[in-house]
Amino acid sequence: MSLREKKTAKKKEEIISTAVSIIAEKGYQRTTMEDIASRLLMTKGSVYYYFKDKQDLLFQSHQLLLERSIENIHDIQQLDIPITEKLKQSMIAHIDHLISEKSGFELMLKPEQYFSDYQLQEIQKLREDYSRCFDQLIAEGIGTGIFVSLDKKIVRNLVLGAMNWITQWYSLDGKLGKEEMSETISDYLMRILIKKK
Amino acid sequence: MSLREKKTAKKKEEIISTAVSIIAEKGYQRTTMEDIASRLLMTKGSVYYYFKDKQDLLFQSHQLLLERSIENIHDIQQLDIPITEKLKQSMIAHIDHLISEKSGFELMLKPEQYFSDYQLQEIQKLREDYSRCFDQLIAEGIGTGIFVSLDKKIVRNLVLGAMNWITQWYSLDGKLGKEEMSETISDYLMRILIKKK
Amino acid sequence: MSLREKKTAKKKEEIISTAVSIIAEKGYQRTTMEDIASRLLMTKGSVYYYFKDKQDLLFQSHQLLLERSIENIHDIQQLDIPITEKLKQSMIAHIDHLISEKSGFELMLKPEQYFSDYQLQEIQKLREDYSRCFDQLIAEGIGTGIFVSLDKKIVRNLVLGAMNWITQWYSLDGKLGKEEMSETISDYLMRILIKKK
Amino acid sequence: MSLREKKTAKKKEEIISTAVSIIAEKGYQRTTMEDIASRLLMTKGSVYYYFKDKQDLLFQSHQLLLERSIENIHDIQQLDIPITEKLKQSMIAHIDHLISEKSGFELMLKPEQYFSDYQLQEIQKLREDYSRCFDQLIAEGIGTGIFVSLDKKIVRNLVLGAMNWITQWYSLDGKLGKEEMSETISDYLMRILIKKK
DNA sequence: TATGAATGAGCTTTCATTCAT
DNA sequence: CATGAATGAAAGCTCATTCAT
Numbered sequence: 001m002s003l004r005e006k007k008t009a010k011k012k013e014e015i016i017s018t019a020v021s022i023i024a025e026k027g028y029q030r031t032t033m034e035d036i037a038s039r040l041l042m043t044k045g046s047v048y049y050y051f052k053d054k055q056d057l058l059f060q061s062h063q064l065l066l067e068r069s070i071e072n073i074h075d076i077q078q079l080d081i082p083i084t085e086k087l088k089q090s091m092i093a094h095i096d097h098l099i100s101e102k103s104g105f106e107l108m109l110k111p112e113q114y115f116s117d118y119q120l121q122e123i124q125k126l127r128e129d130y131s132r133c134f135d136q137l138i139a140e141g142i143g144t145g146i147f148v149s150l151d152k153k154i155v156r157n158l159v160l161g162a163m164n165w166i167t168q169w170y171s172l173d174g175k176l177g178k179e180e181m182s183e184t185i186s187d188y189l190m191r192i193l194i195k196k197k
Numbered sequence: 198m199s200l201r202e203k204k205t206a207k208k209k210e211e212i213i214s215t216a217v218s219i220i221a222e223k224g225y226q227r228t229t230m231e232d233i234a235s236r237l238l239m240t241k242g243s244v245y246y247y248f249k250d251k252q253d254l255l256f257q258s259h260q261l262l263l264e265r266s267i268e269n270i271h272d273i274q275q276l277d278i279p280i281t282e283k284l285k286q287s288m289i290a291h292i293d294h295l296i297s298e299k300s301g302f303e304l305m306l307k308p309e310q311y312f313s314d315y316q317l318q319e320i321q322k323l324r325e326d327y328s329r330c331f332d333q334l335i336a337e338g339i340g341t342g343i344f345v346s347l348d349k350k351i352v353r354n355l356v357l358g359a360m361n362w363i364t365q366w367y368s369l370d371g372k373l374g375k376e377e378m379s380e381t382i383s384d385y386l387m388r389i390l391i392k393k394k
Numbered sequence: 395m396s397l398r399e400k401k402t403a404k405k406k407e408e409i410i411s412t413a414v415s416i417i418a419e420k421g422y423q424r425t426t427m428e429d430i431a432s433r434l435l436m437t438k439g440s441v442y443y444y445f446k447d448k449q450d451l452l453f454q455s456h457q458l459l460l461e462r463s464i465e466n467i468h469d470i471q472q473l474d475i476p477i478t479e480k481l482k483q484s485m486i487a488h489i490d491h492l493i494s495e496k497s498g499f500e501l502m503l504k505p506e507q508y509f510s511d512y513q514l515q516e517i518q519k520l521r522e523d524y525s526r527c528f529d530q531l532i533a534e535g536i537g538t539g540i541f542v543s544l545d546k547k548i549v550r551n552l553v554l555g556a557m558n559w560i561t562q563w564y565s566l567d568g569k570l571g572k573e574e575m576s577e578t579i580s581d582y583l584m585r586i587l588i589k590k591k
Numbered sequence: 592m593s594l595r596e597k598k599t600a601k602k603k604e605e606i607i608s609t610a611v612s613i614i615a616e617k618g619y620q621r622t623t624m625e626d627i628a629s630r631l632l633m634t635k636g637s638v639y640y641y642f643k644d645k646q647d648l649l650f651q652s653h654q655l656l657l658e659r660s661i662e663n664i665h666d667i668q669q670l671d672i673p674i675t676e677k678l679k680q681s682m683i684a685h686i687d688h689l690i691s692e693k694s695g696f697e698l699m700l701k702p703e704q705y706f707s708d709y710q711l712q713e714i715q716k717l718r719e720d721y722s723r724c725f726d727q728l729i730a731e732g733i734g735t736g737i738f739v740s741l742d743k744k745i746v747r748n749l750v751l752g753a754m755n756w757i758t759q760w761y762s763l764d765g766k767l768g769k770e771e772m773s774e775t776i777s778d779y780l781m782r783i784l785i786k787k788k
Numbered sequence: 789t790a791t792g793a794a795t796g797a798g799c800t801t802t803c804a805t806t807c808a809t
Numbered sequence: 810c811a812t813g814a815a816t817g818a819a820a821g822c823t824c825a826t827t828c829a830t
Contacts (some may be wrong), residue, residue: 027310029226032803043812044804054804109303109365113224150385158385161362162355168306169354188347188355192385196393201792208793229820243794245822421704423620426824438825439791448825500700503759507618544779551760552753552779559752562700582741582749586779590787595813602814623799635800637815645800 012050015040016061020101027106028058028114059119062107066126069097073133083146084190087137091186094163099170099178108164131156138193147193159189209247212237213258221299225255225311256316259304263323266294270330280343281387284334288383291360296375299364328353335390344390356386406444409434410455418496422452422508453513456501460520463491467527477540478584481531485580488557493572496561525550532587541587553583603641606631607652615693619649619705650710653698657717660688664724674737675781678728682777685754690769693758722747729784738784750780 001009018040023031033054037044051057072093076086107114111123134156141147163185170181198206215237220228230251234241248254269290273283304311308320331353338344360382367378395403412434417425427448431438445451466487470480501508505517528550535541557579564575592600609631614622624645628635642648663684667677698705702714725747732738754776761772 027226027307029224030310033805034803045806045812045814046810048805049810106303106306109306110224113227148388151381154381155385157362157366158359158382161365162359164362165354165358168358184348184351185355188352188389191345192388196391205792230822231820240795241822242796242824246793246795251821421620421701423618424704427826428824437791439793439827440789442826443789500697503697503700504618507621542782545775548775549779551756552776555756555759556749556753559748559755562752563748578742578745579749582746582783585739585783588787599813624801625799634816636803636817639801640814640816 008050012060013064015042015047015050015057016064019057020061020065023058023061023106024101055114055116055119058107059115059123062111062115062123063126065101066123066130069094070126070130070133072097073130077133077137083137083141083144084194087134087141087193088186088190090134090137091159091163091189092182094160095166095182095185096178098164098167131160134159141193146195148195150193155192158192162189205247209257210261212239212244212247212254213261216254217258217262217298220255220258220303224303252311252313252316255304256312256320259312259320260323262298263320263327266291267323267327267330269294270327274330274334280334280338280341281391284331284338284390285383285387287331287334288356288360288386289379291357292363292379292382293375295361295364296367305361328357331356338390343392345392347390352389355389359386402444406454407458409436409441409444409451410458413451414455414459414495417452417455417500421500449508449510449513452501453509453517456509456517457520459495460517460524463488464520464524464527466491467524471527471531477531477535477538478588481528481535481587482580482584484528484531485553485557485583486576488554489560489576489579490572492558492561493564502558525554528553535587540589542589544587549586552586556583599641603651604655606633606638606641606648607655610648611652611656611692614649614652614697618697646705646707646710649698650706650714653706653714654717656692657714657721660685661717661721661724663688664721668724668728674728674732674735675785678725678732678784679777679781681725681728682750682754682780683773685751686757686773686776687769689755689758690761699755722751725751732784737786739786741784746783749783753780 015036019031019036022035022039025031026035033044033047036057037047040047047057051060073090076089076093079086079089081089111120115123135152138147138152138155142149142152166185174181176184212233216228216233219232219236222228223232230241230244233254234244237244244254248257270287273286273290276283276286278286308317312320332349335344335349335352339346339349363382371378373381409430413425413430416429416433419425420429427438427441430451431441434441441451445454467484470483470487473480473483475483505514509517529546532541532546532549536543536546560579566572568575570578606627610622610627613626613630616622617626624635624638627648628638631638638648642651664681667680667684670677670680672680702711706714726743729738729743729746733740733743757776763769765772767775
């Protein structure tokens with residue numbers, strides 16, 4: 001990658017990161033190109049130099065977030081820890097990611113409204129990658145007899161849903177700190193899978 | 198209520214119901230007053246005869262849905278069945294409501310972006326009412342020693358989140374029917390609370 | 395005039411009087427038929443029973459006000475008092491009328507914007523009638539050598555303009571009462587015409 | 592001021608000047624942004640690039656006109672001519688300004704209907720500045736014994752009112768030219784103040 | 789007569805997008 | 810590369826007016 005390309009890439013990431021946070025605050029529709037540009041001390045025109053259009057910016061933003069999430073989970077899967085621990089760590093990572101990015105939760109809801117067919121495919125691929133990570137952990141747990149034998153897709157969806165909802169009710173000023181909260185939540189959710197003696 | 202008033206009320210409900218379903222499909226911002234009016238074979242002007250502005254229509258729609266949900270739950274609470282059964286039935290009712298209304302999940306996310314201060318208060322009141330129903334069931338279960346003694350607010354939020362997410366992944370064309378699905382999900386979620394033997 | 399006709403006439407005057415005062419407050423364009431109807435505890439539809447359209451209501455309102463002004467002046471002209479006194483009284487009557495009606499000063503400005511050709515003619519006729527009264531008084535004063543021989547049309551216009559402007563700056567809470575104010579103003583304006591000794 | 596800024600400022604003045612003249616013709620409410628834009632061979636959108644909204648355009652227009660009027664009067668006050676002459680020149684300047692700009696007389700009437708609180712304050716400040724100029728001239732004339740000792744605020748208001756009304760009756764096609772007319776009017780109005788021998 | 793309901797033309801405003809410089 | 814300026818399509822909303830009942 002040439003110096004120029006690096007510079008461009010860096011600028012793009014800068015824009016994406018700003019876009020993500022504004023969109024997370026205000027929602028996609030309510031976020032204007034002007035909002036994004038002005039927070040970056042740029043002009044709208046410049047943003048269009050880096051991104052074809054608003055949707056493209058959105059797409060690349062979403063893509064980046066998903067890729068990072070997947071990396072997080074992959075890293076955890078490499079660790080040499082018990083399966084229950086792996087699943088818990090994955091949950092905690094998911095929660096942390098959500099809270100720190102307050103990421104475009106909105107986009108998760110109706111991606112087909114925001115993305116073109118091609119983009120949608122890419123997004124779906126990434127989502128499936130992500131889901132598969134969880135599925136594998138669950139399957140492994142069931143296989144080794146540690147988890148109850150439930151429908152793994154349903155469990156995965158329930159767990160992800162329960163976690164995604166957190167951004168709606170968790171506020172930092174509450175009594176529980178971020179770490180305790182993640183711990184507690186993952187413990188509670190693990191109860192779905194853990195065998196009763 | 199006079200005949201006139203009844204007719205007006207009916208028309209309002211008609212509009213609300215159409216609005217709800219279009220907003221559920223396309224999202225609030227993407228739904229135009231024109232969209233709503235034309236599906237009702239009305240003109241925009243007529244819709245404005247019944248609702249002050251778009252936001253007012255949204256507010257009243259959301260309010261109605263919440264009120265209906267609360268009624269559902271209240272009805273279940275009156276039943277003479279064991280606490281576990283009550284909680285399960287409430288979950289099933291919640292899921293059914295979500296699926297049949299495909300209701301504005303979007304609005305649950307950032308109500309402060311959509312509603313005025315006064316409206317927000319009303320909405321919060323209703324939401325709290327609703328949450329409280331679940332909290333009471335959980336508290337009762339813990340009190341009678343049937344449920345594990347977990348933090349009831351957190352459990353409630355996890356359960357609601359897990360259910361709300363359903364609209365994102367559940368499609369009718371799947372293998373499981375609506376009833377089986379609700380059953381399965383509520384069973385799985387009950388596992389969080391049910392004591393291990 | 396039958397009873398029915400009388401009732402209708404009375405209702406029309408009621409509407410006109412309300413319309414005049416709201417239009418005086420808010421201006422013609424900003425005044426909606428709804429404003430007028432609701433202050434009368436009527437519905438828009440009813441107002442349309444009495445007046446063809448908004449413009450017609452405006453026209454008849456304006457006409458009525460002008461006719462009343464003309465009557466006032468005519469009455470004064472019949473009095474058996476010196477010419478200077480007659481002119482002063484006329485001024486005072488004009489001022490009183492303005493202040494009590496706060497009447498659609500706005501309409502005086504660009505009648506051609508508000509009225510149809512036919513209506514405009516009627517209005518012009520009345521205005522000329524009114525102006526002529528003043529002109530006659532001035533002409534008489536000049537003829538009898540009491541007033542300086544100035545261009546009577548110009549003087550008349552200056553005097554009327556000076557008076558019409560009053561509504562812009564005179565407020566009842568000032569130090570001068572309504573009567574003193576009319577007195578003072580007419581005195582000052584008479585100075586234009588009164589001969590220097 | 593950079594070249595860019597100058598260009599922008601010029602464009603703004605261009606828009607203002609067009610807006611002023613259309614508003615003077617048709618009134619504020621009847622003037623649409625489309626009217627203004629199309630006379631400038633622009634699109635509405637472009638006008639909104641320069642002015643926040645219609646009201647803002649109105650405000651800046653009114654402000655500019657007032658500022659120019661004040662400058663005119665200030666210039667005259669600097670001249671080394673007798674007080675009577677100064678007052679007459681000021682009147683003539685006022686009349687000329689009115690006729691050439693046909694300025695938004697409408698706005699003078701009910702500014703509180705058109706402007707926001709902040710804007711109203713600014714406008715009031717300018718109006719007071721302007722009035723004060725006249726007041727000072729009158730006061731000086733009274734002080735030096737050349738003018739009769741009348742209430743200077745009332746005289747000022749009468750004089751301004753008489754002049755403002757001119758736009759209603761003066762038409763260029765009359766027998767008197769613009770200059771003669773201004774001369775005559777100022778002479779007549781001066782008679783209010785000039786001492787009788 | 790009176791009215792509730794409906795209509796539609798017209799207006800203000802927003803904003804993604806383009807493009808000459 | 811960056812930007813100021815311009816554009817135009819679309820949206821929300823208002824309101825005079827009509828009309829069946």
